[in-house]
Amino acid sequence: xxxxxxxxxxxxxxLVRIDPAVHGLRNIDLYxxxxxxxxxxxxxxxxxxHMARPHLEGAAEGxxxxxxxSSGNTAKALALLAGLHGLRFKSVTNRMRVPxxxxxxxxxxxxxxxxxxxxxxxxxxxxxxxxTHFHQALTExxxxxxxxxQYFNPRNxxxxxxxxxxxxxxxxxxRAPDWFVACVGTAGSSTGVARVLREHDPEVRVxxxxxxxxxxxxxxxxxxxxxxxxxxxxxxxxxVESVTSGEAIDGMLTLIRRCGLLTGPTGxxxxxxxxxxxxxxxxxxxxSGRRESAVFIVCxxxxxxxxxxxxxxxxxxxxxxxxxxxxxxxxxxxxAGGRSAAVNxxxxxxxxxxxxxxxxxxxSPHAYAALHIEGSVNIVDELFEELVRGGLPFxxxxxxxxxxxxxxxxxxxxxxxxxxxxxDVRSLAGGIVAWRDAxxxxxxx
Amino acid sequence: xxxxxxxxPRVDQPLAxxxxxxxxxxxxxxxxxxxxxxxxxETVAANVERFRAVYRRHHLAGRVYFAxxxxxxxxxxxxxxxxEPAAVGVDVASLEELRHALGCGFTGDRVMATGPKDPEFLWxxxxxxxxxxxxxxxxxxxxxxxxxxxxxxxxxxLLRLSGFECADHGGAGTRMLSRRxxxxxxxxxxxxxxxxxxxxxxxxxLTGLSYHLDTTGLEEKGRAxxxxxxxxxxxRARGLAPRAVDIGGGFGVGYIADGEExxxxxxxxxxxxxxxxPPLTWRGHGYGLRNEGGTVRGSVALYPGHRPNAxxxxxxxxxxxxxxxxxRGPGTLLLEHLHDLHIEPxxxxxxxxxxxxxxxxxxxxxxxxxxxYLVRLGMNAGDVSLEEHGVxxxxxxxxxxxxxxxxxxxVGVHLVGNLCLEADLITRRLVFLPRLPRxxxxxxxxxxxxxxxxxxxxxxxxxxxxxxxxxEREGGSWRWCPDEDYWPITHPGGTPx
Numbered sequence: 008x009x010x011x012x013x014x015x016x017x018x019x020x021x022l023v024r025i026d027p028a029v030h031g032l033r034n035i036d037l038y039x040x041x042x043x044x045x046x047x048x049x050x051x052x053x054x055x056x057h058m059a060r061p062h063l064e065g066a067a068e069g070x071x072x073x074x075x076x077s078s079g080n081t082a083k084a085l086a087l088l089a090g091l092h093g094l095r096f097k098s099v100t101n102r103m104r105v106p107x108x109x110x111x112x113x114x115x116x117x118x119x120x121x122x123x124x125x126x127x128x129x130x131x132x133x134x135x136x137x138x139t140h141f142h143q144a145l146t147e148x149x150x151x152x153x154x155x156x157q158y159f160n161p162r163n164x165x166x167x168x169x170x171x172x173x174x175x176x177x178x179x180x181x182r183a184p185d186w187f188v189a190c191v192g193t194a195g196s197s198t199g200v201a202r203v204l205r206e207h208d209p210e211v212r213v214x215x216x217x218x219x220x221x222x223x224x225x226x227x228x229x230x231x232x233x234x235x236x237x238x239x240x241x242x243x244x245x246x247v248e249s250v251t252s253g254e255a256i257d258g259m260l261t262l263i264r265r266c267g268l269l270t271g272p273t274g275x276x277x278x279x280x281x282x283x284x285x286x287x288x289x290x291x292x293x294x295s296g297r298r299e300s301a302v303f304i305v306c307x308x309x310x311x312x313x314x315x316x317x318x319x320x321x322x323x324x325x326x327x328x329x330x331x332x333x334x335x336x337x338x339x340x341x342x343a344g345g346r347s348a349a350v351n352x353x354x355x356x357x358x359x360x361x362x363x364x365x366x367x368x369x370x371s372p373h374a375y376a377a378l379h380i381e382g383s384v385n386i387v388d389e390l391f392e393e394l395v396r397g398g399l400p401f402x403x404x405x406x407x408x409x410x411x412x413x414x415x416x417x418x419x420x421x422x423x424x425x426x427x428x429x430x431d432v433r434s435l436a437g438g439i440v441a442w443r444d445a446x447x448x449x450x451x452x
Numbered sequence: 453x454x455x456x457x458x459x460x461p462r463v464d465q466p467l468a469x470x471x472x473x474x475x476x477x478x479x480x481x482x483x484x485x486x487x488x489x490x491x492x493x494e495t496v497a498a499n500v501e502r503f504r505a506v507y508r509r510h511h512l513a514g515r516v517y518f519a520x521x522x523x524x525x526x527x528x529x530x531x532x533x534x535x536e537p538a539a540v541g542v543d544v545a546s547l548e549e550l551r552h553a554l555g556c557g558f559t560g561d562r563v564m565a566t567g568p569k570d571p572e573f574l575w576x577x578x579x580x581x582x583x584x585x586x587x588x589x590x591x592x593x594x595x596x597x598x599x600x601x602x603x604x605x606x607x608x609x610l611l612r613l614s615g616f617e618c619a620d621h622g623g624a625g626t627r628m629l630s631r632r633x634x635x636x637x638x639x640x641x642x643x644x645x646x647x648x649x650x651x652x653x654x655x656x657x658l659t660g661l662s663y664h665l666d667t668t669g670l671e672e673k674g675r676a677x678x679x680x681x682x683x684x685x686x687x688r689a690r691g692l693a694p695r696a697v698d699i700g701g702g703f704g705v706g707y708i709a710d711g712e713e714x715x716x717x718x719x720x721x722x723x724x725x726x727x728x729x730p731p732l733t734w735r736g737h738g739y740g741l742r743n744e745g746g747t748v749r750g751s752v753a754l755y756p757g758h759r760p761n762a763x764x765x766x767x768x769x770x771x772x773x774x775x776x777x778x779x780r781g782p783g784t785l786l787l788e789h790l791h792d793l794h795i796e797p798x799x800x801x802x803x804x805x806x807x808x809x810x811x812x813x814x815x816x817x818x819x820x821x822x823x824x825y826l827v828r829l830g831m832n833a834g835d836v837s838l839e840e841h842g843v844x845x846x847x848x849x850x851x852x853x854x855x856x857x858x859x860x861x862x863v864g865v866h867l868v869g870n871l872c873l874e875a876d877l878i879t880r881r882l883v884f885l886p887r888l889p890r891x892x893x894x895x896x897x898x899x900x901x902x903x904x905x906x907x908x909x910x911x912x913x914x915x916x917x918x919x920x921x922x923x924e925r926e927g928g929s930w931r932w933c934p935d936e937d938y939w940p941i942t943h944p945g946g947t948p949x
Binding site for chain 2: 123126220231373378413
């Protein structure tokens with residue numbers, strides 16, 4: 008495979024059969040369309056390229072900025088495509104809820120504008136709607152914005168009607184599957200693919216999956232949100248069902264651990280939603296001698312969603328701890344093993360002690376720079392925790408005074424270091440706050 | 453008609469037992485008329501305690517200031533005046549609110565003056581030693597002029613800032629937009645403001661920075677808070693000694709008990725706007741949504757009725773956020789920098805603090821399928837301005853006497869007011885009640901103490917304004933007194949507390 012441009016690698020993704028031993032359907036063959044194998048990593052590579060192509064080719068000399076309301080994969084693909092053509096890309100969104108995606112977009116050189124949250128004091132006459140501003144800016148005379156408009160642009164649907172749909176039919180030896188399952192985001196893939204499949208076989212049943220209303224699955228809209236999508240037409244779907252983030256992660260785990268498919272939560276939701284829905288249909292086929300087939304789309308890959316998984320299933324990403332750590336220290340152990348020094352005692356110790364203690368300020372560098380005890384060193388608590396994980400960072404001959412804002416965390420560290428064998432670690436009682444309130448001197452740098 | 457679309461309110465104790473005391477509420481309304489506002493001053497103190505618990509969890513010092521405009525009652529303000537002075541203050545936004553707060557027992561040093569300020573308001577605030585939350589450079593100069601002219605003591609001031617999105621600290625390639633505000637000085641002009649504070653150092657003393665963002669978005673608030681911490685450092689570098697960051701209010705209230713009901717209703721609203729089901733509202737009002745070629749456009753102008761995390765919980769979440777620039781949560785940031793935290797919750801401080809009663813005057817069939825009944829109440833939309841604030845909540849039906857055997861089951865009604873105006877609907881939404889009310893029944897709109905109870909009440913057409921009473925539970929029964937006669941040192945009725 009030799010290409011002149013990465014854009015030629017968009018499309019022609021594999022259709023992989025899921026082992027029946029995994030999904031348990033006896034009469035339905037289930038296939039995954041691996042859109043995650045597109046070069047920029049997702050199903051959105053197709054519409055992004057198809058929508059942007061006319062703009063990019065025309066605008067190459069003129070400069071300008073491609074803009075899209077996107078918080079994820081479309082933004083990613085458009086940012087790369089814009090860069091490839093010497094243009095800038097700006098994403099406008101209020102849904103940038105996955106930190107890795109945001110950071111990835113910044114790495115790709117995208118600009119991100121985050122829309123304000125909802126108003127707390129309702130003003131029914133409010134015309135200061137940020138989306139309205141966005142659309143006004145696009146239409147200003149002399150504007151160099153190229154708006155791909157994925158929620159309303161028919162080329163979004165076309166990309167799938169010309170690519171994804173026909174590829175599925177071809178890989179199924181010229182037949183449409185009996186079922187097509189798609190998560191609904193912009194409704195582009197579901198609408199485009201469903202159109203092609205129905206042209207082949209009007210009996211194809213289309214299942215649209217949306218996120219449970221109070222839940223969040225990246226890339227999928229909730230039932231209310233789909234109504235705001237210009238491309239969404241209820242007639243496309245025989246059924247619309249909702250899935251939860253829990254189901255999405257369950258599906259993701261099954262596909263990753265048992266099928267070798269490195270899918271993200273949207274693919275997981277499609278799989279789990281498909282199996283849940285097809286179970287009844289499968290039972291109805293039992294004994295009829297007929298076999299049916301179903302296709303779902305794996306939209307993108309797992310790597311960008313680690314924090315999403317960490318938030319919802321921390322145990323999946325947990326690390327086992329070794330030896331006594333701050334977290335394993337009980338309150339009783341802290342009380343028994345932590346020595347503290349009151350402000351006056353600490354002041355005396357610092358000026359008259361022999362040897363004088365090393366004063367360690369555990370607050371952040373910015374707070375430390377603003378005001379601190381003269382002569383203290385700053386080791387932020389997070390870093391300090393890493394340091395003491397491996398052992399003692401000070402000589403046992405050096406006494407240590409630990410200081411944090413109110414003397415609570417520093418007491419825990421004092422107890423921990425004492426358990427690790429340091430003979431003289433004390434925590435500043437009441438912390439820097441007590442030090443300040445006692446009128447003891449603080450310096451700034 | 454399919455399943456009734458209830459939006460039943462969240463009712464905690466002691467408001468729940470008050471609702472259970474229907475004969476007591478009927479006797480109050482019989483004596484004092486409809487509409488009638490009922491307040492629970494003890495609950496406001498309990499709410500302060502919940503906010504203080506969040507302060508303690510984050511080891512933060514500073515004050516909770518009640519935003520007086522949320523409710524004009526005396527009993528609530530007096531109850532707060534009796535709370536711990538170092539922990540509780542009052543935020544006043546007019547001369548009259550200031551006079552009222554002082555008259556209720558607040559000393560000047562516990563008062564924060566905010567909002568648009570006339571010279572009289574500024575002078576009295578300075579005179580009594582209140583802290584002035586300065587809106588602009590001009591206001592600072594006006595205040596300094598008054599201090600000098602009338603020989604007043606130095607006045608503690610906070611600088612109210614806005615326009616945080618314009619600052620440099622947004623991080624690479626990210627810009628967080630915020631709704632534009634009429635109030636405060638843009639962050640980009642802060643140098644000029646600080647220079648003025650220094651110039652007027654004989655008259656004012658900078659005690660902190662403040663902001664109030666009209667948003668439910670935690671990230672926006674967290675970002676503004678972090679920028680204030682960075683600016684506090686700038687102030688210190690100039691030799692000023694501010695100590696407090698005042699983050700305003702907007703912590704919210706969860707009005708609806710059941711999230712599913714809220715979600716079902718809002719989904720149904722979209723469907724109704726698209727024509728997929730009969731309208732849920734009087735004349736098909738869309739609450740800001742409209743149908744454009746089969747797609748819902750516009751944004752829904754409703755208060756987010758079900759908020760799983762509101763009030764103190766929201767503050768806790770805000771203080772626990774990871775901060776974008778300095779990498780520490782706002783709570784840790786404030787603590788490490790030794791700053792006090794001031795907040796000004798209005799609505800959430802009076803959460804569950806009261807209800808508004810209205811007498812059912814007439815029940816009329818309309819002969820239409822979709823909206824079969826009009827229920828006319830002895831109040832108008834100004835007396836319980838839920839609609840004005842986008843708060844949707846079902847009233848609680850308090851029947852007079854036992855329900856009849858032939859009473860219908862769940863029924864959808866439109867609640868109309870006592871004004872001779874087509875627009876006087878208590879709510880534009882079709883409200884479901886467990887059965888059809890009868891003339892003489894009471895409807896209780898609960899949790900109206902924040903902005904809904906008297907914020908828009910008016911004398912139009914000479915309809916009676918609601919009287920307000922304070923109530924307190926004593927054993928199994930309830931005591932009451934007129935709001936203006938309530939003092940926290942005695943029980944309603946005058947016996948020592």
